[in-house]
Amino acid sequence: MFDRYAEKLSHVKTSMELIKILDDLSLSAGFTQYRLGLMMPTQHLGRPHLLIFSNCNPDWVENYRINKLASKDPILYLAMQQNSPITWNSIEQYNGLPIGAQEVMGKAKDFGLVDGISFPLRGPRSEFGVLSFITDKNDTCIDRHKAQLFLMANMILDAALRVAYGKREKTSLTGREIECLFWCSEGKTSADTAAILGLAEATVNFHLTKAIKKLGATNKYNAIMAAGMAGLLQPQLKDAEIEDEVSPNAS
Numbered sequence: 001m002f003d004r005y006a007e008k009l010s011h012v013k014t015s016m017e018l019i020k021i022l023d024d025l026s027l028s029a030g031f032t033q034y035r036l037g038l039m040m041p042t043q044h045l046g047r048p049h050l051l052i053f054s055n056c057n058p059d060w061v062e063n064y065r066i067n068k069l070a071s072k073d074p075i076l077y078l079a080m081q082q083n084s085p086i087t088w089n090s091i092e093q094y095n096g097l098p099i100g101a102q103e104v105m106g107k108a109k110d111f112g113l114v115d116g117i118s119f120p121l122r123g124p125r126s127e128f129g130v131l132s133f134i135t136d137k138n139d140t141c142i143d144r145h146k147a148q149l150f151l152m153a154n155m156i157l158d159a160a161l162r163v164a165y166g167k168r169e170k171t172s173l174t175g176r177e178i179e180c181l182f183w184c185s186e187g188k189t190s191a192d193t194a195a196i197l198g199l200a201e202a203t204v205n206f207h208l209t210k211a212i213k214k215l216g217a218t219n220k221y222n223a224i225m226a227a228g229m230a231g232l233l234q235p236q237l238k239d240a241e242i243e244d245e246v247s248p249n250a251s
Contacts, residue, residue, distance in 0.1 A: 001028065001148055009152070012159035013166065019053055022156070026055070029149065030141030031133040033057065033113060038121075038129040038160055041229030051164050056134070060111035074101035079120035079130045085150055086118040087142060112136040117146060119153040123161055125231030131156060173232060177211040180204050182233050185224045 005025055012018045026034040035054040054061065063069075070076055074097045078086050091097070091105065108114075116134035123129070131153050135141065173181075176197075183193040190208070194201040208220055215230075217223035227233050 001025075001145070005152060006155055009155045009159045012162060015053065015163050018156075018159050018163055019055075021159075022053060023055060025152075026133055029133065029145045030135070030139060031116070032136045033116075033134040035132045035134070036129065036156065036160060038127060038157075038164060040164055041126045041231075051160070053160065056113070057111045060108065060113060063107065063111070069104050069107070072098040072100035073104050074098065075118045075132065076130060077101070079118060080128070083120050083122070085146065086120070087146075088116045088118070089138065115139060115142065117142045117149065119150065121153060121157045123157060126229045127157075127161060127164075129157060129160070171214055171230060171232075173211055173214060173227070174207070177207045177214070178227070178232055180207040181211055181224055181227050184208065184220060185228065185233055 005021060008021050009018075012021065022034050022036065026032075033054075033056045035052065035056050037054075038051045040049040040051060064073075074091050074094070075086060075088070077098050078091070078094060088105070092102070113134050114136050115138050116132050118130050118132040121127075121129035121131055133142075133145075133149060179197060180193055183196055184190075188196065190201050190204045193199075194204045197204070208223070211227070212218075212220060212223045215223045215226040217226050224233070
């Protein structure tokens with residue numbers, strides 16, 4: 001199963017291509033529904049952009065949205081705390097779940113979402129997501145396909161991100177604009193940044209102003225956050241502090 005879908009996923013470019021693969025994959029693995037939700041990075045944490053690929057019961061989707069169940073959804077809560085797969089029949093074993101978590105799972109069962117497995121997803125640009133495969137009954141297909149679905153989860157994420165970023169207008173910053181934002185993100189003033197880069201302070205401010213405008217930000221700090229969440233600000237690996245934990249069996 002892995003090889004067959006891996007090849008298809010590597011060529012996905014559109015939403016419908018991804019949905020077709022997810023439809024086929026979930027059905028062939030014995031699941032009745034699936035839901036892939038992605039939270040895309042923006043400079044507005046209060047208004048994240050959500051992109052969802054799903055064949056879930058439309059009545060459940062509407063009920064979930066109208067009643068704002070995301071705030072007490074245990075799957076979403078756990079996915080933000082861990083990277084390991086979440087099996088729905090083990091949720092009751094977790095402590096500290098949001099108030100109303102079991103109510104959400106109970107309502108889900110009323111709409112045919114009885115059991116399932118969810119995979120937390122994290123992308124290279126601070127994207128966050130959850131991929132869920134769902135059954136309308138307690139079924140052994142979850143344990144049977146768990147390992148292969150785990151292997152495919154990140155390939156599905158990569159395909160979804162290609163689709164997502166293909167729909168979005170690309171932000172193109174120059175090398176200088178990125179450099180200026182980077183040093184400001186390190187707590188440097190425009191004067192400090194100018195000294196580091198060998199530029200005039202006015203030139204640094206010019207590049208920062210251009211970056212702020214391109215990112216649709218309101219100020220320098222908002223632009224730094226937007227650039228960071230878009231993956232434009234990368235660690236300086238040449239200055240990395242490396243801490244090795246070596247196996248006693250190393251040769």
